Structures are given as C-alpha cells and as structure tokens.
Amino acid sequence: MFAISTSRGYDAGKMNFVQKSTDTYEFIGRTQTDYGLQGYVKKLDSKPNKAHCISISQIGAIHAQLRQKEWYSSQNMFILEPNIKKLFNQWLIVAINRALSKYSGYSSYPTLSSLKEEIILLPTCNNQIDFEFMESFIAELEAERIAELEAERIAELSAYFKVSGLDNYKLSAEELKALQDYENVEVKEFEYQEIFEKIAQGRRLKKSDQIDGNIPFVMSGVTNTGIVNYVSNPVVMFPKNSITLDIFGNAFYRPYDFGAGDDTGVYWNENNIFNKDSMLFITTSMRTSVLGKYDYGKKLRSSQSKHIKMALPVKNGKPDIDYMEIFTKAIIKLAIKDVVRYADERIEATKEVVAGHNTI
Incomplete structure (x- = not known):
C-alpha cells in the first residue's frame, strides 16, 4: 500500500529561512503546530521530498x-x-495516527521496519477499500466545518455590532475625514478636574467579605478590565458612563453601574456631558497621561489626580466632543474590519485546504 523511506534530515537551527516565494520549499519539523511548517x-x-505524500515524525510528537x-x-x-493515488486523503491520516498512538515519543518510537509492518483499518465494501464512502464522509465533514466557520463569523460580527452600537463597519465620509485630519487636529491639555464634575475613590471590600451577587466590583488590574467579582454587598455604587483609573494607571470605560475598591478612582459627570464614544477617547487619553508613572512604590490616588493633565482635541478652546465621537467610531470600525478580514481569511484558507485535498 505504501513505499516507505527516510527523509534526508537537516538541522532546523542551521536553516536560513526566507520569505515564501515561487522558488522556495516548505521546511517541515516534528511538530503539529502550523501543520509542521517551520519556515x-x-x-x-x-x-526536495516529493509532493502528494505523507510525513511521519519518528520521535517527539509522533504523527x-x-x-x-x-x-x-x-x-x-x-x-x-x-501506491494507490486515490488513497491520499484525511481518512488515511486518521487511520495512520491511530496506529501510531501506541508509541510514546522518546521512550518508544517507530522504525522503518516497524512502519512496514503496521496495520491500519480502512472501510471496505465487497472486500475492497471503500473509496466512495471515505470521500463522501470527508466531504461532509469538510462542508460542516466551513459552515461552522461561516456561522461563527456571522455570530462574532453581530456581537461586535451589538456592543459597539454600529450596524456596519464601512467608514462614512465623516469618519474617514476624522482619521485623515488626526495629525493636524488642534489639541489642548486639560486637568482631570476640568473634564469631570465628580472624582472619587472606591471603598475597601476585602475578598473574604464579598458576598456573591450581580454588582460588578472593580479593583486594580487589567484582567477582565479590573472586575474581580460580582457582589451583593451594600457597596457605594458608581454610575455607568464613568471611567476608572486604578493605583497603577490602568484606565477603563464603564458603561454599567458598578462598585469599586479603595485602589480605584472613578471619574464621571452627573449630566453625562460626554457620550460613550467620546468617553472612550478620554479613557485612552487618561491612560496615556499616566503611562509608566505609577507602580507599587508610587500609587495613584484620585485625590492626587485632579491636576494631572491630558490632551484632548479642541474646538473654540473647548473639548471637541463631536470629533472625539466620530474618531472613536472610525477606530472601532477599523478594529471590526480587521476581525472580519481575519475570519474571512480563515474560511478561505479552510476552503483552499479542502479544495487541495479534493484535487489529489
């Protein structure tokens, strides 16, 4: 069924890997990552080894x-x-890997002679290999996988639109202009207290005292945007459309009501002068204004932050809320577009692999 030989081996550490081009060859290692491709x-x-064959690693991750x-x-x-061209398919790979599963990597491994004696199980019909069944079964699995990827793409895109409040990721003329004008936009520095009517520090709530509930409780850190738990304790509540800035300078926008620990400062306006998109812009500016300045040895407290300055775009000397909103929406759309492009490339790559297998 097979002609079995040993590949001429090279030391991957001594290879001069180059960019893929029409005159390059794949270099395959003993790894399952990226289907063995090392460069x-x-x-x-x-x-080079022939195309339309099967590689088997002898040691390590045997596959x-x-x-x-x-x-x-x-x-x-x-x-x-x-020896049978029609036998070149994914079913065969599964059958071979099942036979190889008895080897454990470095303590036991296949040899050229033992491979020749290995037995693999394949479906048959009338005592002949049932190629039709294998091909239809594999085609069905491949079609299901592509359908799953396309469904994931639609679901992810819908989720992004729901969170962002957008209905598409196409830049409007206004958003495109905001991006183009960014380098030339007039900016001015504002103290935190000039932007926010309310600046407060959270209150301590020890982990051992926290009672499970549905109130997001925020503390210092970046994991899960600082949300350490959901509690039911009678904590001091802060309003949605706020920004938190912790003792290390991590800033996050909060579109929900929440509680906060004593290592977190909260910034907001009672009359919601700024909407979500402009607040996201301000969050980034605040994070930039304190970047690298605070740590365990020098912690930031909200009472000390009132005179810290951040840079914002201005119009007639005042924060340009409209520009911040438009610019932020444009950035969000670009981010969504990148995610969509990645999902599309993933689907197309899967289709190419499927097409490649089906043309053998």
Whole structure:
C-alpha cells in the first residue's frame, strides 16, 4: 500500500529561512503546530521530498501529515508514498495516527521496519477499500466545518455590532475625514478636574467579605478590565458612563453601574456631558497621561489626580466632543474590519485546504 523511506534530515537551527516565494520549499519539523511548517527555504544540497505524500515524525510528537507540495524536513522523519493515488486523503491520516498512538515519543518510537509492518483499518465494501464512502464522509465533514466557520463569523460580527452600537463597519465620509485630519487636529491639555464634575475613590471590600451577587466590583488590574467579582454587598455604587483609573494607571470605560475598591478612582459627570464614544477617547487619553508613572512604590490616588493633565482635541478652546465621537467610531470600525478580514481569511484558507485535498 505504501513505499516507505527516510527523509534526508537537516538541522532546523542551521536553516536560513526566507520569505515564501515561487522558488522556495516548505521546511517541515516534528511538530503539529502550523501543520509542521517551520519556515521556507531555498533549494538545499539534495532534491526536495516529493509532493502528494505523507510525513511521519519518528520521535517527539509522533504523527502523520499530508504533504501537498515538495518539501524538506528536519531529522527523524519518514515518508509514505501511497501506491494507490486515490488513497491520499484525511481518512488515511486518521487511520495512520491511530496506529501510531501506541508509541510514546522518546521512550518508544517507530522504525522503518516497524512502519512496514503496521496495520491500519480502512472501510471496505465487497472486500475492497471503500473509496466512495471515505470521500463522501470527508466531504461532509469538510462542508460542516466551513459552515461552522461561516456561522461563527456571522455570530462574532453581530456581537461586535451589538456592543459597539454600529450596524456596519464601512467608514462614512465623516469618519474617514476624522482619521485623515488626526495629525493636524488642534489639541489642548486639560486637568482631570476640568473634564469631570465628580472624582472619587472606591471603598475597601476585602475578598473574604464579598458576598456573591450581580454588582460588578472593580479593583486594580487589567484582567477582565479590573472586575474581580460580582457582589451583593451594600457597596457605594458608581454610575455607568464613568471611567476608572486604578493605583497603577490602568484606565477603563464603564458603561454599567458598578462598585469599586479603595485602589480605584472613578471619574464621571452627573449630566453625562460626554457620550460613550467620546468617553472612550478620554479613557485612552487618561491612560496615556499616566503611562509608566505609577507602580507599587508610587500609587495613584484620585485625590492626587485632579491636576494631572491630558490632551484632548479642541474646538473654540473647548473639548471637541463631536470629533472625539466620530474618531472613536472610525477606530472601532477599523478594529471590526480587521476581525472580519481575519475570519474571512480563515474560511478561505479552510476552503483552499479542502479544495487541495479534493484535487489529489
């Protein structure tokens, strides 16, 4: 069923990896990450291994992988060339890997002679390999996987739109202009107390005293944007559309009511002068204004922050709320667009792999 041989092995640490091009070859290592691909090389001092074969690593993570293109490899790799061209499919890979599962990596590993004696299980019909069943089964799984990826893309996109309050990620002319004008926008420094009517410090609530509930309780740190628990304690509540700035200078916008510990300062306006998008802009400016200035040895307290200055775009000497809102929406759309592009590329890559398998 197979012609089995040993690949000419090279030391990956001595390889001169280059950018992929029309005259490069895949360099395959004994890893399952990125389907074994460690990089691309120019032609080496031996012929590359043939395309449309199967690689098997001998030690470490012992596994079989399909090879669609000519390739070179690191040391301790075997090559299986199916005698039946039609047998080159993912079902075969699963069957081979199941047979290889008895090896444990470095303490026991396959040899050229033992591979030749391995037995794999394949579906049959009338005592013949049932290629039709394997092909239809694999095609169904591949179609399901593509459908799953496309459904994930739609769900993720809907979630981003819901959170951002947007209905699409196409930049409007106004948003595009805001991005183009960014370098030339007039800015001015404002003290925190000039921007916020209310500046307060949270109150201490020890972890051992916290009672489970549904009130987000914020403390210093960046994990989960500083939310350490959801409590039901009668804590001091702070309003949504606020910004928290902790003792280390981590700033987060809060679109919900919450409680905060004594290591966190809270900044807001009673009449909500700034909307969500402009508050997000201000959050970034605050974070930048204190970046690298506070740590365990020098902690930031809200009472000490009133005279700290942050830079904001201005119009007629006052914070340009409209510009901040438009600019922030543009940045959010660009971020969503990047996520969509990544999802689309992931789907297309899967389709290419499927198409490649189906053209063998």
